[in-house]
Amino acid sequence: MSHWVVLPILMPGMLAAMIVLAARYHLLLQRVLSTGGTLALLGTAAGLAYGASDGTVTVYLLGDWAPPFGIVLVADRLSTYMVLITALLGMLILLHAMGSGWDKRGRHFHALFQFQLMGIMGAFLTGDLFNLFVFFEVLLIASYGLMIHSGGAVRLRAGTQYVLYNLLGSTLFLFALGTLYAETGTLNMADMAGRVAAIDPGASAAIRVASVLLLLVFAVKAALVPLHFWLPASYAEAPGPVAALFAIMTKVGAYAIIRIYTLVFPPDLPLTEGLHGAWLLPLALVSIGVGMIGVLAARRLDRLVAFSVIGSMGMVMTAIALMTPAGIEAALYYIAHSTFATAALFLIVDIVRERRGGHGVRVERAPPIPGGPLVAGLFFAAAIAMAGLPPLSGFLGKLLILDAGFGSPLVVWIWAVVLASSLVAVLGFARAGSTVFWKAQEAEVADAGDTDKDVSEAETDGAPAARTPALPVIAAGGCIAVLAALTVFAGPMTGYLRATTAQLMTPQPYISSVMTAEGKPITHEDKDHGKESGHEGDSGEEAGDGHADDGSEGGH
Amino acid sequence: MELIVASAIGILTAAGLYLVMRLRTFPVILGVSLLTYAVNVFLFASGRLVVNRPPILSDASSYTDPLPQALVLTAIVISFGMTAVVVMVALGAYLSAGDDRVNADESRRDEPDAGEDRA
Numbered sequence: 001m002s003h004w005v006v007l008p009i010l011m012p013g014m015l016a017a018m019i020v021l022a023a024r025y026h027l028l029l030q031r032v033l034s035t036g037g038t039l040a041l042l043g044t045a046a047g048l049a050y051g052a053s054d055g056t057v058t059v060y061l062l063g064d065w066a067p068p069f070g071i072v073l074v075a076d077r078l079s080t081y082m083v084l085i086t087a088l089l090g091m092l093i094l095l096h097a098m099g100s101g102w103d104k105r106g107r108h109f110h111a112l113f114q115f116q117l118m119g120i121m122g123a124f125l126t127g128d129l130f131n132l133f134v135f136f137e138v139l140l141i142a143s144y145g146l147m148i149h150s151g152g153a154v155r156l157r158a159g160t161q162y163v164l165y166n167l168l169g170s171t172l173f174l175f176a177l178g179t180l181y182a183e184t185g186t187l188n189m190a191d192m193a194g195r196v197a198a199i200d201p202g203a204s205a206a207i208r209v210a211s212v213l214l215l216l217v218f219a220v221k222a223a224l225v226p227l228h229f230w231l232p233a234s235y236a237e238a239p240g241p242v243a244a245l246f247a248i249m250t251k252v253g254a255y256a257i258i259r260i261y262t263l264v265f266p267p268d269l270p271l272t273e274g275l276h277g278a279w280l281l282p283l284a285l286v287s288i289g290v291g292m293i294g295v296l297a298a299r300r301l302d303r304l305v306a307f308s309v310i311g312s313m314g315m316v317m318t319a320i321a322l323m324t325p326a327g328i329e330a331a332l333y334y335i336a337h338s339t340f341a342t343a344a345l346f347l348i349v350d351i352v353r354e355r356r357g358g359h360g361v362r363v364e365r366a367p368p369i370p371g372g373p374l375v376a377g378l379f380f381a382a383a384i385a386m387a388g389l390p391p392l393s394g395f396l397g398k399l400l401i402l403d404a405g406f407g408s409p410l411v412v413w414i415w416a417v418v419l420a421s422s423l424v425a426v427l428g429f430a431r432a433g434s435t436v437f438w439k440a441q442e443a444e445v446a447d448a449g450d451t452d453k454d455v456s457e458a459e460t461d462g463a464p465a466a467r468t469p470a471l472p473v474i475a476a477g478g479c480i481a482v483l484a485a486l487t488v489f490a491g492p493m494t495g496y497l498r499a500t501t502a503q504l505m506t507p508q509p510y511i512s513s514v515m516t517a518e519g520k521p522i523t524h525e526d527k528d529h530g531k532e533s534g535h536e537g538d539s540g541e542e543a544g545d546g547h548a549d550d551g552s553e554g555g556h
Numbered sequence: 557m558e559l560i561v562a563s564a565i566g567i568l569t570a571a572g573l574y575l576v577m578r579l580r581t582f583p584v585i586l587g588v589s590l591l592t593y594a595v596n597v598f599l600f601a602s603g604r605l606v607v608n609r610p611p612i613l614s615d616a617s618s619y620t621d622p623l624p625q626a627l628v629l630t631a632i633v634i635s636f637g638m639t640a641v642v643v644m645v646a647l648g649a650y651l652s653a654g655d656d657r658v659n660a661d662e663s664r665r666d667e668p669d670a671g672e673d674r675a
Contacts, residue, residue, distance in 0.1 A: 157653055
């Protein structure tokens, strides 16, 4: 069996351990290792996506233990698509972090970054629900470390809230998993799909509760109203590149919903019929509203972008809540768009913060920043993309969602909210952009009209912030270039996503690929009982890895 | 037996949720710990309550499900690590800000970025 599938998980994990052990005090070596590793990750992700593009579902057995007790990794079109997005995003963010010097401001940035990538890749590739929980924890604990990177009172306070909220989410995940195991007797997603379909509808109360609990857990990750309260403070206070990386973490929640609710609880299953139809779509529309109101109300650029993340996740959830092939396809396109638009905006906000000195990212008049026109142009492009104006991919994404909304009874509401959200987002971004970039020019002209003394004061104000490294700007520009590519290649992309959705909506090939995978032969001649202790061993390994990670962080 | 286990899970969850909604960090962390105890007992009970049976497939005629016990071990280890992390982060926040309030200080949010607040 091909070992390429486990490489996106193994490579960042071992690289992170190597960085902590061998390159702890050598920043240049850390940077070289991290960049090389992320480039290799990008190549592997591209290869995996190519391998899955013809519809093959590659199943990888961890430890060669046979499913359903052994843990499997499954590389189908959806998993490899998300892995590719993450690898590309990771590369761009790493460039920004190195160029802006964020990795110097605290310890262990690169190790935590690689662990985070490992957790995200694992969450996308796994085919076992408890393994999904374990990889969620890996990515969360790395994100805790990254969130408080370089410290500061405000950041630590926001970090405490972020950690506590996510601990509660993890506890809820465990409750849901316990209920699911009690009802179905398995944790493997493919096996669970078969067993859930065989449950007697008369005795279905517990499984219905479990499916809604699971949906709530993923809704916490995806920042669906009213479970979104953790997002604005955390994303605004996180370091710039870290907030950009967090853009893919909300998408993990959306991916998990798509995966579970097309595979284990498909839309046509009578057992879970109507469980989430009544409230998921309205809540998604409310999320769009909350996000856009936040964009309009924000007095700081970082809060503005954080609320626009809530709005764009609302758009993704609207498309997913439709539960039709057109809806899922629109959601997948919008996931790619939203990830890179959010990342571009957070990177640009970070550039503005670096160059603006005492005024930070508050939306107010300030002297113009060095390199202002270029940064302003990038902000303009990213804002157009996020608000959903033509010609960038936000417009196409919203078109796809509007088109997919036709079959739903709430179609009028969907159209109204999506279009109004575009208008409100345009207003919010335009006001912020013009205050931060255009009115800065007016302030300079007004200052220049005063005495020479004022002009020289303005110059000395600008001097400390005159460092204008190019790499962060290149990274932000790279994100916008990806958005442009998403627009130009929208045709082939939507064709590929249509095939992905078709593969998702007919889960039988996935289920049979997993269930017929053959592991190592088990003999019962001795009392050494392979299957049970094998699964314990795998879980113990996962737990052991997680424990070792925590130990190394605590030890420093 | 079921009454005892179910009551234990319920009481631990209730106490944990009550503590989680306090305004200081230390009770919140205690509440999260109580919740993890509750969920661990719940996971253990998902393998059905069986008395006096080994979790090993052996010559004995019956056994108890070992898989939830493995799940509980994993969950305990993960939440142990998470509790350590949250205590460290909360301690850092307490030492930096001088108090351990959970809520962000709304009144100070739009003040100029003081040098030590945002590195």
